[in-house]
Amino acid sequence: MSLTTWILTAGFAGLAVLGMPFAFAIGLCVIAVVLSVGIEPMLFPQTVVAGTQSFALLAIPFFMLAGELMSAGGLSQRLVRVAEVFVRHLPGGMDLAVVLAALVFAAVSGSAPATTAAIGAIMIPAMVARGYDKAYATALVVSAGVLAPLIPPSIAFVIWGVIAEQSISRLFLSGVLPGLLMALGMAVIAVTRALRSPMPREKRASLREIATALREGVWALLAPVVVLGGIYGGAFTPTEAAVVACVYALFIGLVVERRLTLAQLPGIIAKAMAISAIVMAIVAVSSGFSFLIAQEQLAGKLAAWLATHFHEKWTMLLALNIGFFLLAAVMDEVAIMVILGPMLIGIANQFGVDPIHFGAMIVTNVAIGMAAPPIGYCLFVGMAVSGLKLWPVARAILPFVAMMLVVLGLVTYLPAFALLLVP
Structure with missing residues (x-):
């Protein structure tokens, strides 16, 4: 070498x-x-600057800010309340409420860490108070949080769309069915666990309670309708949708709910900026890394090696998935996408893989990596919320990770799971 x-x-x-x-x-x-x-x-500073000069990347800080504003403005609590009144009487009712609330929150924030933190801060203490094991509650919240990379609008799909030069809106749609399938898998695990070791069930919500929850949560429920409806109705681009989400969350928090104050805004903005800066720093410096990989023709060499050792597309996809998952378990997912993206795209093109399908496969793997031990980002967010160490949470999350890997297999080898909704 x-x-x-x-x-x-x-x-x-x-x-x-x-x-x-x-x-x-x-x-x-x-x-x-x-x-x-x-x-x-001068190559390094030029590539660092060039790596951030994409209009689509503006969606990242704005979606991060939208998630923070929703949490501080009380919209996340409203979402949890709405989810609870519909499923609390079922086996694993609180578990199901976590998954449902995470799905809706993800459809506004686009961020797995923001979803994990917002839902976890509410549900982990509530589940522990009702007799749930804290490690299991944390593992469930982390697993539900990583639905965000798959449920549009997804920051991971924004990054991959920029790297792969593909339609971000089409990539968004490719993640819907995989995300819903993962949510269904979490629900099955939760209900099965509840039936084996019954937890006290809540009383079925009355019609008055449901009506009250819906009335109080209407603004939270309308948020994904505004964001996604605007994107697919042609009113604005995904990047503009991120700004709309911020304005909407800010207006509801300040004027309608009145749980936000102007004095809180500097801290909220600073927190969103800190998280966004980490992502954008990796994106920026990885541009130089990717340039050097291209200059060394490592993508072509790896593609040639794969073509020599893996003659069938299915074996190549299996090898890529295994390698990507192992890297995602010990490395930042954004860095993997930005560094290896051009190389992976070249390999996929050589084997004739549809680029939108390939993007769905990569982002599904990214979602799993955010929950996978030992350094899944959302795993550490959940640990910070619950105060637990790594090992108890890692052990509790293994069934969820195993289920996610099954979904990854379906997405990889049955392209319809990714492409059915894509025009």
């Missing part, structure tokens, strides 16, 4: 193992290559 290849692979792996943040590890590797092989030094 060339010196560039060694630095980009072994060098990056070494820095990651030592615990260096991924953005810094990627950036240092790119700088090391630039200095060691005589590339023009």
Whole structure:
């Protein structure tokens, strides 16, 4: 291997193992290559700037902010209340409420960490108070939170759409059925667990309680209708939808619900900016990494190697899924998409994989990686909310991860799961 290849692979792996943040590890590797092989030094700052110059990427900070505004403005509590009154009397009623609330919240925020934090802050203490094991409650919230990369509008699909130069709206639609299938799998696990070790069931909600919950939660329920209806009705682009979501959440929180105050806004904006900065830093520095990978023709070499060792498309897809899942378990998912994206797209094209189907497969894998031990991002968000250590939550989440892998298999080998709703 060339010196560039060694630095980009072994060098990056070494820095990651030592615990260096991924953005810094990627950036240092790119700088090391630039200095060691005589590339023009201005390459790095130019590619960093170029990596962020996409209109579609503006959706990331705005969807992050929309999620924070919804949480602070009380809309997430309203969503949980609506979900509870419809399913609380069923076996695993609180579990089902978590999944339903996460589905609706994800359809506005587009962010798995925001969904996990918003739903977890409400439901983990409530479930523990009613006798649920805290590790299981945390695992369920984390699993429900990672539906956000699949349910439109999804930040993961925005990033992949920019990388793959595909229609973000079509990618959004490719994630709907996989996301709903995962939600159904979580519901099956929850109900099965409830039947085996019965938890006290809540009393069925009266019509008056349902009407009250719907009346109080109407603005929260309308949020995804406004955002998704605007996108697919042609009123605005996904990026503009992120701004609309922010304005809507801000208006409801300040004027209608009046649970937001102007004094809270600087802190809310700062929190959203901090999370967005992490994502955008990785996207920016990974552009230089991707440029060097392309210059070394690593994509072509890997594609040739796969073509030599995997003669059938199904075996190639299996190998990619296994490799991607293993990387996602120990590496930031955004970094994987941005660094390996061009390489993966080239391989998929060589084997004749539909680009929208391939995007759905990649983002499904990303969603699983956010929940998978040992460093799934949402896993750590759930741990922060519940105060638990890694091992109890990791052990409790394994059935959910196994179910998600089954869904990944269906998405991979039955393209209709991804393409049925795509025009």
